[in-house]
Amino acid sequence: MLRPVIILTVLLCAFGIVRSQTTDTFFVFNKVAGEQVIDFTVDNLGNMYLMNNTGQIKKISPAGDSIAVFNNVRQYGKLYEMDVTNPLKVLLYYRDFGTIVVLDRFLSTRSTIDLRNQQLYQVNAIGQSYDNNIWVFDELESRLKRVDEEGRVIDQSNDFRLMLDSAPSPQFIVDQNRLVYLYDSVKGVYLFDYYGGFKNRIQLRGWTDFTVINNVMYGRDAGMLYRYEPGSLNLQNYPIPAAMRDAQKIKITPGYLYVLRNNRLEIFSYR
Numbered sequence: 001m002l003r004p005v006i007i008l009t010v011l012l013c014a015f016g017i018v019r020s021q022t023t024d025t026f027f028v029f030n031k032v033a034g035e036q037v038i039d040f041t042v043d044n045l046g047n048m049y050l051m052n053n054t055g056q057i058k059k060i061s062p063a064g065d066s067i068a069v070f071n072n073v074r075q076y077g078k079l080y081e082m083d084v085t086n087p088l089k090v091l092l093y094y095r096d097f098g099t100i101v102v103l104d105r106f107l108s109t110r111s112t113i114d115l116r117n118q119q120l121y122q123v124n125a126i127g128q129s130y131d132n133n134i135w136v137f138d139e140l141e142s143r144l145k146r147v148d149e150e151g152r153v154i155d156q157s158n159d160f161r162l163m164l165d166s167a168p169s170p171q172f173i174v175d176q177n178r179l180v181y182l183y184d185s186v187k188g189v190y191l192f193d194y195y196g197g198f199k200n201r202i203q204l205r206g207w208t209d210f211t212v213i214n215n216v217m218y219g220r221d222a223g224m225l226y227r228y229e230p231g232s233l234n235l236q237n238y239p240i241p242a243a244m245r246d247a248q249k250i251k252i253t254p255g256y257l258y259v260l261r262n263n264r265l266e267i268f269s270y271r
Helices: 002-015
Strands: 018-021 027-035 037-042 048-052 057-060 066-070 081-086 089-094 099-103 109-114 123-128 134-138 143-147 153-156 172-176 179-184 188-192 198-202 208-213 216-220 224-228 234-239 249-253 256-261 264-270
Touching: 027 037, 027 048, 027 057, 027 256, 037 081, 037 249, 037 256, 037 264, 048 081, 081 123, 089 123, 134 172, 172 208, 208 249
Parallel strands: 018 234, 123 172
Antiparallel strands: 027 264, 037 048, 048 057, 057 066, 081 089, 089 099, 099 109, 123 134, 134 143, 143 153, 172 179, 179 188, 188 198, 208 216, 216 224, 224 234, 249 256, 256 264
């Protein structure tokens, strides 16, 4: 009687990812970290970067103390992405103007990169690179490129359209432990090495708030938080409490969940 079950499991592993639901995770409310917040992110030291409805960004310590303020957000239009992978080098990306503003740890401007000067006219995602440069994905050429703080292209991959049957259009780029993760919510996760060599594709689709922690991928949809460890073939999903399901954004970090809802940032611990 066990043989059909074993065969079915093998087939599921061959054609997708085995999904398991975990219900023993719980969330404990810690505190409110900010009001009138329209966007935020958190660095690996626990510092929070809160943007309010005037476009001002405040850097707040884990204890709640104000560290720095950046006021020139609206100079380049709507802020599309904040990358604080390196707390000493904060990246602000203004997609409509093709501009990256590089800040120091006190949120003072170090440099401004106009990607259009390098003929990079369609870049939807950027990310901090392992060598303190910046990854960008050039949609027009379908190439992953690395640019320096002056905006010069210092390395690039081959055309993904020649390597893959379906090139990604990523919303997130994460560089971690010798791998570059490109997340496309329609097509899934594409993994590359630092030379643009394709490693793997994982069909984790429909996620928002994608992140990678110690090579484990996290994300969510309207009702579930997801955790996937490459090579495990086991996608774990955790029901999001009903009170969090209207969240504008959820940020997962080791031990904490940051939830933005109704322009109020709340912090939860979890097990």
